[in-house]
Amino acid sequence: MKFATLPGGRDGRLAVVSTDLAWYADASHLVPTLQALLDDWDRHFPVLQALATELEHGAIPRERFHEREALAPLPRAYQWADGSAYVNHVELVRKARGAELPESFWHDPLMYQGGSDDLRGARAPIILADEGWGCDMEAEICVVTGDVSQGVSPAAALDHIRLVGLVNDVSLRNLIPDELAKGFGFVQSKPASHFSPVFVTPDELGDAWTGGRLNLVLRVDLNGEAFGRAEAGEECTFDFGTLIAHLAKTRRVMAGSIIGSGTVSNRDPDGSPGRPCKDGGRGYSCIAEQRMIETIASGKPATPFLRYGDSVRIEMRDRAGHSIFGAIDHTVVKP
Amino acid sequence: MKFATLPGGRDGRLAVVSTDLAWYADASHLVPTLQALLDDWDRHFPVLQALATELEHGAIPRERFHEREALAPLPRAYQWADGSAYVNHVELVRKARGAELPESFWHDPLMYQGGSDDLRGARAPIILADEGWGCDMEAEICVVTGDVSQGVSPAAALDHIRLVGLVNDVSLRNLIPDELAKGFGFVQSKPASHFSPVFVTPDELGDAWTGGRLNLVLRVDLNGEAFGRAEAGEECTFDFGTLIAHLAKTRRVMAGSIIGSGTVSNRDPDGSPGRPCKDGGRGYSCIAEQRMIETIASGKPATPFLRYGDSVRIEMRDRAGHSIFGAIDHTVVKP
Numbered sequence: 001m002k003f004a005t006l007p008g009g010r011d012g013r014l015a016v017v018s019t020d021l022a023w024y025a026d027a028s029h030l031v032p033t034l035q036a037l038l039d040d041w042d043r044h045f046p047v048l049q050a051l052a053t054e055l056e057h058g059a060i061p062r063e064r065f066h067e068r069e070a071l072a073p074l075p076r077a078y079q080w081a082d083g084s085a086y087v088n089h090v091e092l093v094r095k096a097r098g099a100e101l102p103e104s105f106w107h108d109p110l111m112y113q114g115g116s117d118d119l120r121g122a123r124a125p126i127i128l129a130d131e132g133w134g135c136d137m138e139a140e141i142c143v144v145t146g147d148v149s150q151g152v153s154p155a156a157a158l159d160h161i162r163l164v165g166l167v168n169d170v171s172l173r174n175l176i177p178d179e180l181a182k183g184f185g186f187v188q189s190k191p192a193s194h195f196s197p198v199f200v201t202p203d204e205l206g207d208a209w210t211g212g213r214l215n216l217v218l219r220v221d222l223n224g225e226a227f228g229r230a231e232a233g234e235e236c237t238f239d240f241g242t243l244i245a246h247l248a249k250t251r252r253v254m255a256g257s258i259i260g261s262g263t264v265s266n267r268d269p270d271g272s273p274g275r276p277c278k279d280g281g282r283g284y285s286c287i288a289e290q291r292m293i294e295t296i297a298s299g300k301p302a303t304p305f306l307r308y309g310d311s312v313r314i315e316m317r318d319r320a321g322h323s324i325f326g327a328i329d330h331t332v333v334k335p
Numbered sequence: 336m337k338f339a340t341l342p343g344g345r346d347g348r349l350a351v352v353s354t355d356l357a358w359y360a361d362a363s364h365l366v367p368t369l370q371a372l373l374d375d376w377d378r379h380f381p382v383l384q385a386l387a388t389e390l391e392h393g394a395i396p397r398e399r400f401h402e403r404e405a406l407a408p409l410p411r412a413y414q415w416a417d418g419s420a421y422v423n424h425v426e427l428v429r430k431a432r433g434a435e436l437p438e439s440f441w442h443d444p445l446m447y448q449g450g451s452d453d454l455r456g457a458r459a460p461i462i463l464a465d466e467g468w469g470c471d472m473e474a475e476i477c478v479v480t481g482d483v484s485q486g487v488s489p490a491a492a493l494d495h496i497r498l499v500g501l502v503n504d505v506s507l508r509n510l511i512p513d514e515l516a517k518g519f520g521f522v523q524s525k526p527a528s529h530f531s532p533v534f535v536t537p538d539e540l541g542d543a544w545t546g547g548r549l550n551l552v553l554r555v556d557l558n559g560e561a562f563g564r565a566e567a568g569e570e571c572t573f574d575f576g577t578l579i580a581h582l583a584k585t586r587r588v589m590a591g592s593i594i595g596s597g598t599v600s601n602r603d604p605d606g607s608p609g610r611p612c613k614d615g616g617r618g619y620s621c622i623a624e625q626r627m628i629e630t631i632a633s634g635k636p637a638t639p640f641l642r643y644g645d646s647v648r649i650e651m652r653d654r655a656g657h658s659i660f661g662a663i664d665h666t667v668v669k670p
Contacts, residue, residue, distance in 0.1 A: 010374055010589075039345055076413045076589060078452035081522065105517075112519040113448040117413035117589035129486060129585065150670065151464060172585060182440075184447040185520015187416065191586040250464065250507060251526040254345075254411060254452035335485065 001052045002198045003163065004070045004326075005034055012071045016052045017198050021326055024065040025055045034073050034199070038162060038256040041146055067326040070197035072119040073165060074144070074256060080116035080193065082140070082169055082260035083109050083243040085236050089265035089285075092273055092292045109238045109246045112185050114169070116258065120194040122326060125333040126170055126306070127191075134174030135306040135332060138263040139220045139285035139314045141232055142167045143240050144199060148253035157244035158212050160253075164205060166196035166218075166325050167260055168314055173288055173305060196314075197326030208318065212239030216324075218264045220285050221313040226277040228285040230266040232316070265289060306332045336387045337535045338498065339405045339661075340369055347406045351387045352533050356661055359400040360390045369408050369534075373497060373590040376481055402661040405532035407454040408500060409479070409591060415451035415528065417475070417504055417595035418444050418578040420571050424600035424620075427608055427627045444573045444581045447520050449504070451593065455529040457661060460668040461505055461641070462526075469509030470641040470667060473598040474555045474620035474649045476567055477502045478575050479534060483588035492579035493547050495588075499540060501531035501553075501660050502595055503649055508623055508640060531649075532661030543653065547574030551659075553599045555620050556648040561612040563620040565601040567651070600624060641667045 004024060005012035013028035014037060030051065031037045031044045054060040084090050090110060091101045128135045144163040152160070175189035208215045215233030219226075238246075243259050264285045268274045273293055275281025284290045291301030306312070315327040339359060340347035348363035349372060365386065366372045366379045389395040419425050425445060426436045463470045479498040487495070510524035543550045550568030554561075573581075578594050599620045603609040608628055610616025619625045626636030641647070650662040 078411045078413065079450060081450070084519075108517075110517055110519050111522045113450055113522055115414060115416070115448055115586065116451075117592055118587050127485070133585070150462070175585070180518050182443075182445055183515050183518075183520075184419075184445050185518075187446045187448055187582060188584045247522060249523045250468070250510070251450065252453050257452050 001049060002200045002204060003034055003037070003073055004065065004198050005073050005075060006069060007071060010075060011035060012075050016048055016055055017065050018055055019204065021065055021067070021198065021323060023055060023062040025051055025060055025062050027051055035077075035256050038144065038146060041162060041255070067197040068123045070326070071121045072195040073163070073199040074195070074258065075119055077116040077119060077256055077258050078254060079257035080114040080119070080260070081111055081247050081257065082114050082262060083111045083238060083246070084262035085109070085238040085243065086262055086265040087237045088235050088267050089263045089289060092265070092289055095292065095296060106237060109243055110262070111243065111246055114186070114190055114193065118192045120192045122194060122197045122328040123330055124194060125331050126194070126312070127335050128306070128308070128332050129335050131307055132174060133172040136171045136173050136287045137220070137306070137312045137314070138169040138171055139218055139228060140167045140169055140263060141214050141218070141261040142195070143259050145244060145253055145255065145257045145259065147255045148244060148248050150248055150250065150252050152245050152248045154239070154241035154245040157248065158241040160244065161202060161212070161240060163199040164202055164209070164214065165199035166314055166316060166328060168194040168312060168328050169260060169263070170194065171286070194328055194330060196328055200324060204324065212241040216316050216318065218285060219315045219317065220283070222287070223311055226283065228264070228283040229277055230264045230282050230285055232261070232264045235266050236261070263289070308332055308334055336384060337533045337539060338369055338372070338408060339400065339533050340408050340410060341404060342406060345410065346370060347410050351383055351390055352400050353390055354539065356400055356402070356533065356658060358390060358397040360386055360395055360397050362386055370412075370591050373479065373481060376497060376590070402532040403458045405661070406456045407530040408498070408534040409530070409593065410454055412451040412454060412591055412593050413589060414592035415449040415454070415595070416446055416582050416592065417449050417597060418446045418573060418581070419597035420444070420573040420578065421597055421600040422572045423570050423602055424598045424624060427600070427624055430627065430631060441572060444578055445597070446578065446581055449521070449525055449528065453527045455527045457529060457532045457663040458665055459529060460666050461529070461647070462670050463641070463643070463667050464670050466642055467509060468507040471506045471508050471622045472555070472641070472647045472649070473504040473506055474553055474563060475502045475504055475598060476500075476549050476553070476596040477530070478594050480579060480588055480590065480592045480594065482590045483579060483583050485583055485585065485587050487580050487583045489574070489576035489580040492583065493576040495579065496537060496547070496575060498534040499537055499544070499549065500534035501649055501651060501663060503529040503647065503663050504595060505529065506621070529663055529665060531663055535659060539659065541653070547576040551651050551653065553620060554650045554652065555618070557622070558646055561618065563599075563618040564612055565599045565617050565620055567596070567599045570601050571596070598624070643667055643669055
């Protein structure tokens with residue numbers, strides 16, 4: 001099943017979307033919001049499943065679904081915690097500044113607690129007060145959980161994944177070094193994140209979803225040109241079960257928690273840190289990574305961070321070429 | 336006005352509590368939850384104010400208020416961000432491990448983004464899976480905001496403070512060094528926080544609330560003995576307006592966000608790092624601070640972190656000796 005949230009109050013109203021993203025049925029008379037569904041999944045899900053079946057068959061009144069109208073599926077959430085499943089990305093970031101990757105990073109996930117009070121839609125502009133902050137996209141996969149017990153195992157955690165989606169975890173690169181030096185993680189350097197128009201249940205992903213990894217290409221375009229085409233299932237050191245178990249080590253994780261994969265990142269098949277898409281490589285899911293490659297290669301970065309008017313598009317297609325989650329597609333603007 | 340949340344669903348139900356904490360009136364027929372009030376404050380507040388007036392006058396049916404029945408006023412929230420307003424505390428922590436305090440810490444607040452999906456009540460036990468994690472209390476003041484614009488000034492931010500309360504920001508000291516060394520802040524080392532039975536509007540604090548600081552003693556007891564008696568208004572380097580403005584530099588802060596002061600901490604009047612309550616000092620609002628003093632004085636800490644069965648009580652009284660928020664009063668237990 002596919003879910004979207006349409007405008008209406010702080011939490012919007014729940015809609016069930018057809019598999020081809022062409023149609024939707026308002027579900028808010030049954031379950032008002034996506035959070036309400038997550039709060040009582042076992043009771044509500046069968047009812048919505050029946051609605052989805054009728055929608056697919058055209059058996060009920062339906063409306064055209066326009067991705068541009070969708071809010072973030074959870075316009076605000078009780079938790080947004082972002083991992084770093086792609087250790088390749090972490091290693092590159094550190095390499096560019098001459099720091100070694102601690103060996104522990106290969107078995108102990110990096111994760112940060114993000115702000116979740118203001119989650120933005122896929123077409124909502126990236127509001128940037130200062131171009132000098134070094135605005136960057138981070139294209140990622142995310143999951144939404146049900147209630148998870150403290151101390152859950154990675155394998156058992158997989159059963160608590162209710163939904164899968166995409167996120168642009170917008171980052172302010174030039175604020176990060178000073179903020180991380182303070183030692184308490186990200187606050188100012190991670191502004192509002194933007195989410196795909198639609199979140200889907202794992203069964204919509206078919207055999208592309210295995211063991212808490214999504215084996216499809218994450219397509220990232222910058223100003224209309226291919227920027228990233230990483231295989232999200234490759235070099236994904238930590239599956240989502242492991243990330244959820246990490247978060248749940250010392251506390252419960254409650255329904256509606258969103259967990260991110262971190263920036264999707266691949267090495268080149270030849271083992272090198274990869275090449276830009278325009279040079280035939282798989283490219284990058286954030287500008288910082290391309291800048292690191294440039295720095296490693298020529299001593300300094302060449303690609304600028306995002307400027308006013310720049311556009312970012314993030315999408316994932318199934319093997320038949322159909323968009324699964326709809327596209328995050330937005331532009332950087334002044335407040 | 337004073338608000339509590341009583342059991343009933345994931346968000347509980349809103350109650351208005353009398354100033355003396357003796358009585359309450361269920362308000363959930365008017366406004367179901369505290370978050371709902373915060374979402375539409377200007378519309379709901381006058382209605383609840385009328386209810387509170389009737390409660391004070393005994394003009395409506397009322398029930399005995401028992402602090403032990405209260406959930407966290409927001410049993411889950413869209414944001415919990417904790418500052419470090421008491422730089423004295425930060426300096427001591429660093430001193431104990433031989434690290435200098437960067438000069439910038441006196442004008443650039445430390446703040447971390449905490450988990451907010453599972454906020455616990457004042458009498459709920461501290462559930463600790465492993466005594467070896469080094470469980471500690473951090474007694475703090477917190478505020479709850481309405482909607483705050485990005486880029487708000489510290490002075491303007493004060494107008495967005497809707498409620499004030501107390502929090503025990505439980506910390507797992509022995510997990511902190513390794514987690515902070517990873518550079519992404521706290522995830523596992525900050526389990527669920529516990530909140531006072533009641534949150535109050537700033538006007539309830541009278542002239543003790545000035546310029547975003549609360550000028551009263553924060554009383555912390557450990558196993559029934561005085562452990563901390565710090566003046567929360569003294570040596571509070573950053574007022575709550577400054578903390579909110581810090582959080583809002585690069586993004587909006589939405590209604591229902593909880594902002595913490597960090598561990599309340601005073602030096603001794605003679606300028607030294609302070610003395611335990613039993614030695615006539617103002618003591619400490621966390622065990623770690625007392626351990627640091629012990630380490631500075633004698634080379635090693637003497638006071639152990641919390642063990643199963645230990646109890647912590649955190650309360651603040653007005654100048655007439657009446658409890659303002661009710662008491663956080665709980666025991667450490669095995670899951």
